[in-house]
Amino acid sequence: MTNNTIEVLLTSERKEKPEDSTLQFGKVFTDHMFVMEYTTEKGWHDAKIQPYQPISLDPSCMVFHYGQTVFEGLKAYRTKEDKIVLFRPEKNFERLNLSNERLCIPHFDVEQALEGLKKLVEIDKDWVPHSKGTSLYIRPFIIATEPFLGVHASESYKFIIIMSPVGAYYKGGINPVKIAVENEYVRAVKGGTGTAKTGGNYSASLKAQETANASGCSQVLWLDGVEKKYIEEVGAMNVFFKINGEVVTPMLNGSILHGVTRASVIELLKHWNIPVSERRVSIAEIFEAYDNGQLDEAWGTGTAAVISPIGSLVWEGRTININDNEIGELSQKIYDTITGIQTCELEDPFNWVQEVKINSSVEAK
Structure with missing residues (x-):
């Protein structure tokens, strides 16, 4: 990102949320997503939170032909006190930059990306499920978007974060x-x-x-x-x-x-x-x-x-x-x-957990 400004565009139509008991992994997605652009001229810019929607890409985009893409996976949890927390999110973004290094994708600012993630979770806070063992799965990813057929590092990228409520991984106990x-x-x-x-x-x-x-x-x-x-x-x-x-x-x-x-x-x-x-x-x-x-x-x-x-x-x-x-x-x-x-049920002596501060109302900027 080139600055700390994150534009917020709220959806006019909220989706119906599934019951916790029906949740599957990666099937349903929240109302909003984080999107940020990169070009060689501007660097990372135009960070925004917008309604979840399809993305339009040229068929010649380099991600389709040369696989220049990286991703991460982390979770948000709802505690018994109804707080929402993240588990070591900075580590996932640091690792995403390590993946960027290997795939010749420009680094992003971890602190600013964390700000975008927390704002996204705050806006879609009602999507964090309540039942024991459930969570909100978070998928940050970056794709090469330059429309060009030729093997070199892309000159443009999209950084996107989408989120999906997921059920308990072990519904019937942990089976080896x-x-x-x-x-x-x-x-x-x-x-x-x-x-x-x-x-x-x-x-x-x-x-x-x-x-x-x-x-x-x-x-x-x-x-x-x-x-x-x-x-x-x-x-x-x-x-x-x-x-x-x-x-x-x-x-x-x-x-x-x-x-x-x-x-x-x-x-x-x-x-x-x-x-x-x-x-x-x-x-x-x-x-x-x-x-x-x-x-x-x-x-x-x-x-x-x-x-x-x-x-x-x-x-x-x-x-x-x-x-x-x-x-x-x-x-x-x-x-x-x-x-x-x-889930903050046990003491955290390592400072692994970060709370997402929730405002009573979130307004579009």
Whole structure:
């Protein structure tokens, strides 16, 4: 942004809001969205909040042809005191700028983007659901908009934030999932786009996910793209293992996403004085730990689920069941603590939560 002014254009027709019990992920969207433009002449400019609506783009826009796009995902929560809070939103915007760096998209000002986000949440505050486990999912994204067929960084972009009320991720309790270790396809390699949250990473994962689903598995455990020995991520989440009392997670090596929930889990474990290390972890080590009776728990971490416990792993024709296919004690504690902090039901010793200040009335500027 070039200045702090955010124009507000309120909709004249409010949508009907769904009941909390009917909410699905990413199906319904709020009344408004944040939009900001970039050109090489003006930089980031024309920040505004406007009614949620389709966007019109030239068919030759570079995003369609060369995939120059990045995105983020975070949530707003309603507390028992009817306050609305965000969980570490600055980290998501900082990571969005890291993705921008890799995709040759101009950086934006994090503080000013946070101002726009909070204003958007304030305006659509009634869309933050009330029921336990529900939240307002927030999707910031940037797309290249220059109408040109040629491979170079675009000279114009749109930064958009849309929001969607979502139901409880675990409606019937947290059930560990079955994971297939992927030996053929790879997610990313060092020097590629694995550290960026960009659309191409996710479309490239669909084939392996489809194969895993066909074999009765819920997700894919990705191995490194060079030796196909070392664990990187599980599905679209970071992954942790508790081995003989110590928690280990793959180190950030240039092909693994810098997860906000991942960082939060590591800080929490250190706060509890639980040994945790970031290092290379081979799939063979995990199976060996299981054979030795030392593999206590395994779980994925991400914004949508917070914690997704791994009940079983399938690799080279062999299946192992972790912790009797039940959620582990530590996994449950991490989940309860982070979700408790997110909704202000538990103390926040890390200052992770930011309250969205709500005015009694919001008027268009």
